[in-house]
Amino acid sequence: MGSIANVVLRGRIFHFRRRVPDTLRPRLRLKELVRSLATTDLRAANPSLRSTTIPAIVTQVARYRATLTEQADRLAESYPTLCRDLVRLDALRRAVRAARGLAAVTTLDPLVDEVARGARLLRVDTEPRLVVFGFDADQRDGALKAVIDDLRGQHRLQVYAVGRPSGRTTAAFRPTKAA
Structure with a gap:
């Protein structure tokens, strides 16, 4: 420190x-x-x-959560339009690449096509996550761990630390296990 x-x-x-x-x-x-x-x-x-005051990030996350909650329906309703636009852009990209004799590129995620066709509905998760990337000497010495523990415990935020907070790698997003 x-x-x-x-x-x-x-x-x-x-x-x-x-x-x-x-x-x-x-x-x-x-x-x-x-x-x-x-x-x-x-x-x-x-x-x-x-300090006994509430950390600024807690207030920011609360405002973001409120905005997500207020706009959730509008955001969810806009997903199909966005996905249809992505499908059209992908078709144009493929046509241009084919006309120029260029190699095919990776395909869109099937979920994008499903949402574009209306076969799948999406919803907005209104609970924000805080992802902390990279660490310095303070983190290695435990200062960041104390802050993250406070944010998780006292302020009930979902915090993911990507780095080596306790000498082992912590993944921000864990892959789902195959059933």
Whole structure:
């Protein structure tokens, strides 16, 4: 974890240390102000690291969830039109490639065709997921794990960490098991 401005470690206890401006030195009779923070935990020494406010991401996810819920029917109704457009574009792409003698490309997912034909209806899942990609030293040291545990536990968010949060690879999306 990085350093915090004006916080120093003396022995095992963190202290606040600040130079006294020259203009105040004669009155205070001090060159610097030093006060013990009475803690061995750097997080406790920094109020922003132990904030009791709701993290911004929780509010953002709540707004996103509300928008998804409000617009779910409209979004679901637009899927067939989008899929029909994708099928038409795919047909055009294939025709152009064939006319130019180019190799065939991968086909559209069968689900797109099924939705375009009306054989399959889609719905909107209104529960957002938060996917965290990549990690730095703070994550390896457990700081990110504590944040993710808080988001999952206290704020009930579905959080997926893609990286090596505990020394083993964690997949964001697990393939479904064959029945």
